[in-house]
Amino acid sequence: MPQYNPPLRDMKFVMHELLHVVDELKLCPKHADIDEDTINAVLEEGGKFCSEVITPINLSGDAEGCVLDKTTHEVTAPKGFKEAYAKYVEGGWPALSCDPEYGGQGLPVMINQCMYEMMNSANQAWTMYPGLSHGAYEALHAHGTPEQKSIYLPKLTSGEWTGTMCLTEPHCGTDLGLLRSKAEPQADGTYKITGQKIFISAGEHDLAANIVHLVLARLPDAPQGSKGISLFIVPKFNVNADGSLGSRNGVYCGGLEHKMGIHGNATAQIVLDGAVGTMVGQPNKGLAAMFVMMNAARLGVGNQSLGLTEVAYQNAVAYAKDRIQMRALSGPKALDKAADPIIVHPDVRKMLLTARAYAEGGRALATYVALQLDKALSSDDEDERKECEDEVALLTPIIKAFLTDNGWIATSHCMQVFGGHGFIHEWGMEQFVRDARINMIYEGTNTIQSLDLLGRKVLGDNGKKLKAFGKKIAAFVEEEGTNEAMQEFINPLADIGDKVTKLTTEIGIKAFQNPDEVGAAAVDYLRVVGHLTFAYFWARMAKLALEKKDGGDPFYTAKLSTARFYFAKLLPETASLIRTARAGLQPLMEMEEALF
Amino acid sequence: MPQYNPPLRDMKFVMHELLHVVDELKLCPKHADIDEDTINAVLEEGGKFCSEVITPINLSGDAEGCVLDKTTHEVTAPKGFKEAYAKYVEGGWPALSCDPEYGGQGLPVMINQCMYEMMNSANQAWTMYPGLSHGAYEALHAHGTPEQKSIYLPKLTSGEWTGTMCLTEPHCGTDLGLLRSKAEPQADGTYKITGQKIFISAGEHDLAANIVHLVLARLPDAPQGSKGISLFIVPKFNVNADGSLGSRNGVYCGGLEHKMGIHGNATAQIVLDGAVGTMVGQPNKGLAAMFVMMNAARLGVGNQSLGLTEVAYQNAVAYAKDRIQMRALSGPKALDKAADPIIVHPDVRKMLLTARAYAEGGRALATYVALQLDKALSSDDEDERKECEDEVALLTPIIKAFLTDNGWIATSHCMQVFGGHGFIHEWGMEQFVRDARINMIYEGTNTIQSLDLLGRKVLGDNGKKLKAFGKKIAAFVEEEGTNEAMQEFINPLADIGDKVTKLTTEIGIKAFQNPDEVGAAAVDYLRVVGHLTFAYFWARMAKLALEKKDGGDPFYTAKLSTARFYFAKLLPETASLIRTARAGLQPLMEMEEALF
Known part of the structure; x- marks a missing residue:
């Protein structure tokens, strides 16, 4: 089973020696007091959670997958996922970079970025449950009404509830202008939403008491195409005015996909059968509102492959130092052994170094962009905010596509280092490759x-x-x-x-x-x-x-x-x-x- | 579920217009009478078998996998595999390029190559059962004693029995010099063989009455390293002098691997517990004898990825013509539809054409090498035999590695054309990617x-x-x-x-x-x-x-x-x-x- 050591030394190098994040964050009043020790302490603690709690359930989660009870429409995540999530909530991790107004710790996005890199190394499928939640948090934080925010944000911040993005339908993924789900206005200001969504990550599970679906749908009089799409909150359980859970809403899981990877995450078909929703933002402006979430998600997807690249590298190195096979072409190196460890072979080193250079280069770039995002969000200098925003806009598609293509190359190389054993499930290397593959597809190919x-x-x-x-x-x-x-x-x-x-x-x-x-x-x-x-x-x-x-x-x-x-x-x-x-x-x- | 149309037009182009195989084969006395119509008729018939019999059980075979009964050590292949194999035997397909002396049809290797390309497109996991058998046939044909040949070759030619290559052990794959399995000479001229083999493709199954394992092991007095390895026949059931099946031999399946792909093929751990074997070829020269099989196998592995490239291409084209999503950047093309078919997008075409160019280029090269192999084996001109042999030696590692790397790239591109659906099992595209991955590893990375x-x-x-x-x-x-x-x-x-x-x-x-x-x-x-x-x-x-x-x-x-x-x-x-x-x-x- 693969092991994982959080690359804290390299993270500290990138943050403090390369990017001087503490100085940079001083430009942001809300982060002006943060110091190096605090950042390091948070990441050390976070690293422990990753290596000790969610690494051990990654391989088993892949083998087991999620199970849908077709009678109750309830989904059970793999063994240990629920307990790990409870520890995550208990540790306050969902709140890391959330707004203190809603119970968040208000730390920089940059720290969350590093935490998520480690979580993705440890267990991408598990990490998608809190990951999607955080995306829903961000969309609501940016576009929700004060009432919606006061009801939902504290629960998403604490992790009591999780969230999803319900965009894709069977006939449309990239081209959301084609979507058909309908929202009928009701007399009480709510909407009844009907339609079918597919590929909904973390769409149904047993980790949290409620699931907050953010759903794109069309109003009856909406213009055709992408300018006629509105965004709605559709909770699994309706929420009473006091924030307590009410009746079961008409949104349920109609099926789970059998996928190449990320087996531990429930990729749900979500059926909306007159489900009650409330509108987020303006009518017909839903796509723009959802883009807040999608841009964050694109950085998150690049980060998934960065995490996989790092963990695949670590395990391939360990194997290459341990496995003996053949002698170096330039003559025996380990004379006390029947053969040399395969790390003596130049091409094995080339495969390892490819993964290493992509991991460390990706970490520098991704941490930099996260820092620019903090400044774009919180600098007190308007010009600087605009400048950073532009840079984040430019670099987001690069992080998403370049890091995920690199992750595919790197995980495949690391698997190759294992020879035939790389193809076998118990070694865990082929899982990294399968998990990495989706990252080149979702959140925009x-x-x-x-x-x-x-x-x-x-x-x-x-x-x-x-x-x-x-x-x-x-x-x-x-x-x-x-x-x-x-x-x-x-x-x-x-x-x-x-x-x-x-x-x-x-x-x-x-x-x-x-x-x-x-x-x-x-x-x-x-x-x-x-x-x-x-x-x-x-x-x-x-x-x-x-x-x-x-x-x-x-x-x-x-x-x-x-x-x-x-x-x-x-x-x-x-x-x-x-x-x-x-x-x-x-x-x-x-x-x-x-x-x- | 993926469909498969045998690319007969392109095969005929390569054979008859590009390579003029009929003229070239006239240099080989045993193939001098073959004509274009015969070749075409065989491949048309073979193509039907592939698209009608083994294509439909590819996806289900992947989902189902092989099952080992730990009590009896018997393995059951996925549903339909046994019946398809019976049809294959009934059609005389195993005998295609085998020696008429043992019941073979004596056709050129080149035809077998084309047949196997189609079989690999249709179902790589299934094809490995006859594929490994054919390798065993070739090794025995080259190195067996007259008695061994008369007992085993007719059964392998007819397909009544299948064969395997038992090389790898847990601590050695690439470096066979490290292997430890032992062969103790017995008074009756046989050997008792003890050891453990892993990664034995088609190692145990219910398709045939007997399995002929070709096993590498060491004699008690053997020199260390690769010069101390001998080759043995170790049948699952001992064979009586009259060719009938005798008692169960001490060779059995100790476990099946859980793999990334080729789920329908049983990758067995083979335990040899004093199993009775007879030696093939000379003592301590086993590795050289096995290389006959391995060179053929390397061409065969390149051919596996060629097959996968072709079938992935065909299905991605069909999807790209059917799926509508977005408009062409240069303006709408399908005005009668809500969006354009994705084949209008230049990058979709790039992914498709990459697969197409790799498939057609690979077919030309692989068919050429198969033809050179026919000439190397059967030309009546000694110089030409040597020349062709050299060329085959040069091009074999290229076919193995270049075609399998290309297959990985191409199947991944074709999967990408499907967007999110590519990641879902039922569409079959991700299976092509998973199956293609092993081809870069086995038979020599x-x-x-x-x-x-x-x-x-x-x-x-x-x-x-x-x-x-x-x-x-x-x-x-x-x-x-x-x-x-x-x-x-x-x-x-x-x-x-x-x-x-x-x-x-x-x-x-x-x-x-x-x-x-x-x-x-x-x-x-x-x-x-x-x-x-x-x-x-x-x-x-x-x-x-x-x-x-x-x-x-x-x-x-x-x-x-x-x-x-x-x-x-x-x-x-x-x-x-x-x-x-x-x-x-x-x-x-x-x-x-x-x-x-």
Whole structure:
């Protein structure tokens, strides 16, 4: 069974040495008092919860899955999930970054980000129960009426109740404009909602007393398409005015999906049969309100794969040091053994280092974005809020798509390190691969993310957001331009920066003639820009490592070697991606549909 | 549930238009009489078996898996597997390419290759039962005593009995030199074999009356390592002199693995408890004898992923034409519908065309190698036999590793086309991905294949085999050098050919100083050479398509477009691979083991 050690040393490095989060948070009045010790203490405690409570039920949860009682429509999560959730609630973890007005601890999003990375390493399927809840909390916090907030937010903050996002229907996922669920206004101001939703994560379970479904549906007179969609709260149990639970609402689980992975999370078909709901936000503006939740969820999905990359790496390293098989091509290394540990083989190291570089690079980027999100939400400087908001908007699709594609590559490599044993359930490696696969699909497929990045975030504002981020990179390149030891990092960083600029311009010109050129280049483009962001953070981390490596802490030696590996073996992927992006639309559209 | 249409049109194109197999087989006296109609008729009939008999039990077989009765040690395969196998035997399919002396039909290996591609598309897990048997047949045919052959080969040819390869033990897979199973000689010339084997595909089941295990074990006085391993026949039921079944032998299934995929195939732990065996070939030469089987198996594994690539493509195309979601960025295409079919989106086409180009390129290469194998086995010209043998040796690790890596990429893309539905079992797409994953591991991991290619097949003979194959490419480049329409294919083909030559030389020089350089570059190198072979066959196919496309058959138009897609969007991967290969060993070895 896989083990998990929270990567606290690296998290502290990223937060305190690379990003100076305590100083940065001083710009936010509500976080001005937080100090390094508090942050570290929270994450140490959180790490214990992850490794001790939810790691041990990850493999068993996968084997067991969720069970629906078709008579009662109740779902039982795998053994231990309910008890672990009770401990999570008891520890106050759901409240970490929630608003103190509703019982939250008011800590920065950035800390929640690190906590969730660890939870995802430990048990992605379990983590989706609190994860979806937190998304519902955020949507209600942003768009709920004062009454809705006072009823629901305290319960979501404490974790007594959980939440869901009910968007997808059988005929529409990406294209929510096609959705059909209906909401009929009632005399008392509520709505009766009818329809069928699918793929509802954490949609039904036995972990909490109530489930707060956030449901997209159409009013009777709603315009067609995405401008006619409203958002509703539909609780599993109706809630009395005093907050106590009332009668069972007409929303129930009609079936559970049999999936490739995340077996421990109930992916429910949700039937709404005249269920009572109240509207959140304005009529027909539901999609916009739901986007608050979806943007947070997209960062969360990137974080899921970051967690899987880290835990897969840790277990593959342990195996590679232990398993003996063959001798090194350059001659025996472990003369006392019948064969060498497989970590002597260069390609085994390449697979391990790929996962390591993607995990550490992803952690730097994701923590940075979480910090920018804190500033976007809470800085007292309006310009800075706007600037950070733009940067988060730019980097969100990259975190979602680049980190999940990397997670797929990394978990598959780590599984490969195990040879045949990697394919066997009891070792747990193939579960990481299966769990990682959904992250490339949900909350907007990675193709949708790349269209969001290239079409909306980059070309949509004439490259303004990208240029602003590019300026930071250029400043760092300039600053280190005369530092000889940094040339091996700065030169390729500057080079990929130039190439992104050229590629963006080139695609922009083509897209002007045919908008489909955006769709042809977008996926390659996102990976190129993803590598640009990684190259930037890896160069910054290398700088710190160079400065500190002679102080005796081998952490910095390892960081420097991993940076070198990244630049030598991963960044060059951009050479091909730029070529295929530039090859454009024609090779994709030449063949008539009938000939496929 | 996925559907499967045997790609007979493309198979005929490859065999008759591209490779002229009938003419080529005239060089082999035993196949000199075969004609196009016979080949086509066999494959049409075989295709029916695949789509009608074993396709419908693929998804259910995955859901159901195999069941071991721990009391009797008997395994029951999923529902319908036994009946389908009976039909397979009844149809005479196991005998297709077997020796007529033992009841075989004596058809070329090349036909068997095409038949197996279709079987793998239809049901990889089921196909492994006859697949392993055929491997056992080949090893016994090459190395068995006349008596062993007369007893076992007719039964394996008819399919009455099946066979296995018992190599792996818990502590050794890649490194068989470490194996511990023991064979004690008995007074009657037999051996008593004791040990434990794991990961034995088709190791125990209810499809056939007897199972012929080919087991690697050590004689009491055997030298250590790989030079002390002998090969034995250990049947499940002892066989009387007249060929009838005798008593139950001491070989039984101790457990079944819970795996990521190929659930319908029993991956058995095989316990040998003083089981009676007879030796195959010479003492201590077992590994060499087993290699006959393993080389055939490696081609077979590449073929498994070729099959999965094809069937995943077919189903993703059907979905992409049917599913409507969003409008094309360049404006609505299906005005009569609420949204456009997703095949209008460039990235959906990119995913589909990737699978298509890998399937058709893989089919051309795999059929070519099968034909060369026929000539290596049966040509009456000794020089040609040797030449073909060399080529098969060179291309075998490419087929195994390049086709299985491509299969992983392609099945994952095809699953992605389905969005969330791709992750759900009932659609069958995620099964293709899970089944495809094992192909990168077993019969020698893809890292081992790449070491075999670069270390043994290329550098091991100073590039002789590679140069011989390169000459064919150079001749084609020369021949088409003045054909203007072919420049878009010939120029990049010539370019990648040059780059392979340079890269090979460069690695060879480095490896001379440090043999670990081979291990550092091998995986990237194999993919580069894989692309060289694909570029060669795609250029040859493009030539035919250019010649014939105006004749009115849209098959050639599609072929030409797919060739263009391959050169524009897939071949450029080599730009990155060459860079990372050249980045060499240092970035992999710099970090001390303890710092991982």
